[in-house]
Amino acid sequence: MLIKGGLVLDPANALQGRYDLRLKAGKIAALGPELSAEPGEEVLDAQGLMVVPGFVDIHVHFRDPGLTHKETLASGSRAAAAGGFTSVVCMANTKPVMDEPELVRAFYKRAAREAVVHVYTVAGVTRGLAGEELTDFAALKAAGAAGFSDDGNPIPSARLMRQALEEAGRLGLPVIAHEGDLSLVADTIVNEGTAAARLGLGGMPAAAEDIQVARDVLLAGLTGGHVHIQHVSSARSVAIIRAAKVRGVPVTAEATPHHFTLTDEALLTWGADAKMNPPLRSAADVAAVRQGLADGTLDAIATDHAPHTPTEKAAGLAQAPSGIIGLETALGLTWTELVQAGVLTPAQAVAKLTYLPARIVGLAKGTLRPGADADITIFDPNATWEVDPARFYSQSRNTPFAGRRLTGQVRYTLVGGRLVYANGTVLEKEAFA
Numbered sequence: 001m002l003i004k005g006g007l008v009l010d011p012a013n014a015l016q017g018r019y020d021l022r023l024k025a026g027k028i029a030a031l032g033p034e035l036s037a038e039p040g041e042e043v044l045d046a047q048g049l050m051v052v053p054g055f056v057d058i059h060v061h062f063r064d065p066g067l068t069h070k071e072t073l074a075s076g077s078r079a080a081a082a083g084g085f086t087s088v089v090c091m092a093n094t095k096p097v098m099d100e101p102e103l104v105r106a107f108y109k110r111a112a113r114e115a116v117v118h119v120y121t122v123a124g125v126t127r128g129l130a131g132e133e134l135t136d137f138a139a140l141k142a143a144g145a146a147g148f149s150d151d152g153n154p155i156p157s158a159r160l161m162r163q164a165l166e167e168a169g170r171l172g173l174p175v176i177a178h179e180g181d182l183s184l185v186a187d188t189i190v191n192e193g194t195a196a197a198r199l200g201l202g203g204m205p206a207a208a209e210d211i212q213v214a215r216d217v218l219l220a221g222l223t224g225g226h227v228h229i230q231h232v233s234s235a236r237s238v239a240i241i242r243a244a245k246v247r248g249v250p251v252t253a254e255a256t257p258h259h260f261t262l263t264d265e266a267l268l269t270w271g272a273d274a275k276m277n278p279p280l281r282s283a284a285d286v287a288a289v290r291q292g293l294a295d296g297t298l299d300a301i302a303t304d305h306a307p308h309t310p311t312e313k314a315a316g317l318a319q320a321p322s323g324i325i326g327l328e329t330a331l332g333l334t335w336t337e338l339v340q341a342g343v344l345t346p347a348q349a350v351a352k353l354t355y356l357p358a359r360i361v362g363l364a365k366g367t368l369r370p371g372a373d374a375d376i377t378i379f380d381p382n383a384t385w386e387v388d389p390a391r392f393y394s395q396s397r398n399t400p401f402a403g404r405r406l407t408g409q410v411r412y413t414l415v416g417g418r419l420v421y422a423n424g425t426v427l428e429k430e431a432f433a
Contacts (some may be wrong), residue, residue: 066095
């Protein structure tokens with residue numbers, strides 16, 4: 001295939017301009033201005049569109065195995081393709097938990113058969129995500145684990161977290177940390193503030209996150225192990241991570257579109273579809289998360305794509321599970337809330353969706369240099385569209401963004417040089433197998 005006439009943006013190589021891309025045998029074969037089509041070469045017209053490395057999301061929940069009434073490898077990967085994501089990293093809180101090498105190997109075998117994008121998985125830090133006994137990190141890495149995380153559950157013990165960072169550090173993989181002191185949770189996981197008070201709920205103060213972020217960056221400094229902080233939501237956590245980076249601590253961090261877009265006031269409109277973990281917080285926290293993205297404190301944008309059924313979300317704020325789906329709205333929210341708002345440049349936004357998250361978990365993704373995998377996202381940065389969950393490829397519909405007008409829309413997604421999404425339609429795997 002020859003991709004012609006697009007504005008190529010490859011932050012990993014500081015490249016921006018009008019270039020054509022030639023794809024052969026699943027790789028980028030050539031990049032240059034005004035390349036001529038070769039005999040038998042399909043030409044994809046990218047005039048007026050932006051051509052970037054395939055997006056990489058290092059924080060998704062595909063609920064497979066064990067919770068496939070919410071999402072599957074097949075449906076989740078199709079939602080990823082529709083959102084422009086060519087590589088995703090699944091969390092370990094499946095049923096059974098990804099805490100044994102044979103489960104990780106089985107996951108990859110099924111992903112190769114069922115998924116239309118590259119799907120990776122982390123393994124649990126602790127057995128059963130129970131926070132008591134470390135898993136066999138070396139065996140899990142050998143099986144293909146991209147890192148270690150008990151996401152959904154904070155690691156309660158500082159001693160255990162130290163051991164995890166030491167062991168993961170020896171293996172060159174990150175410990176991916178969900179932060180929150182659960183002893184500070186009151187009735188439910190919503191932010192302690194005026195919205196919770198109006199709803200008659202006790203909440204979780206931002207300090208619950210801040211305390212564990214501070215603990216874990218101190219432990220990363222002590223051990224030299226790489227800690228990656230997930231879904232940062234509070235201003236003080238941003239400040240703690242910023243100060244740790246200045247000291248040279250091996251810490252990286254991510255922000256989600258919902259945490260850089262919404263405040264806890266969304267609970268009053270959207271109810272349980274705005275219930276997250278960590279919770280949506282104040283306008284000052286949102287501003288701090290945006291500033292953290294702008295100054296590099298927060299390295300990556302990750303969706304924390306968390307599907308739940310309508311019945312589960314209808315249980316009320318106190319009982320409903322936390323989380324929203326995010327793969328199919330991520331680009332639009334990033335472009336609308338960050339790029340158009342002047343928080344990030346286009347290059348900064350693309351970097352946080354491509355090579356920077358890939359680097360955190362050691363994936364050789366996120367670049368358009370010749371010889372790289374031909375994983376490519378092509379989008380219209382000027383297209384406006386309305387979020388309609390009924391049109392999503394995800395099996396679930398839990399989002400507080402329904403009806404919102406966004407700018408920035410994916411047109412094509414290519415994985416290994418093969419078109420897997422085109423103008424609203426995911427191509428079924430048989431079409432390109």
